Amino acid sequence: DTAVSQTPKYLVTQMGNDKSIKCEQNLGHDTMYWYKQDSKKFLKIMFSYNNKELIINETVPNRFSPKSPDKAHLNLHINSLELGDSAVYFCASSPLREDTGELFFGEGSRLTVL
């Protein structure tokens, strides 16, 4: 029973298209995140939501719009895709506790923009 699940796992699309990635966690965690891992394997935080409220927005272009309908879901919509958006996008969740370092990651969604 997958704790953090993302769909789709693979996405190949043309520049200029709009696409969405969905994420769901069944761990009962309050906080969810989106991270981007680029071709150099650098994992960078994009957004963090706490119980549906946006907490962290790391100067991500506004073509990226996260949406959290409830605390178990955090979806990512990307408009007008660019070549540089090609990456693996990881969703993660964690309990709302100070100093916890344990993020539970989904398996990642590999986006390729042609």
Next chain:
Amino acid sequence: RKEVEQDPGPFNVPEGATVAFNCTYSNSASQSFFWYRQDCRKEPKLLMSVYSSGNEDGRFTAQLNRASQYISLLIRDSKLSDSATYLCVVNIAYGGATNKLIFGTGTLLAVQP
């Protein structure tokens, strides 16, 4: 300068070897520290937390030096299954109980038979 810096490697070591990874961080507001492991084409997973007093988990030992803003991971008696990328992670104070984990670029370990 990146907030969390690591030697990217790769570190190629024979089975049974001892290998050490180092990491430095730039934000003195960093509150807590961790090592994650990421296998090829998989998601990162928490390996262990790092405490100032040093901590050990089986063959793995982690150390933190707050004064030097330096973190280390020692792996003894390397196994083939230890081959992975090891990510140094720092939790930056963000206010309240919100965690902002900053990942290093990772160090690739390849254990050879």
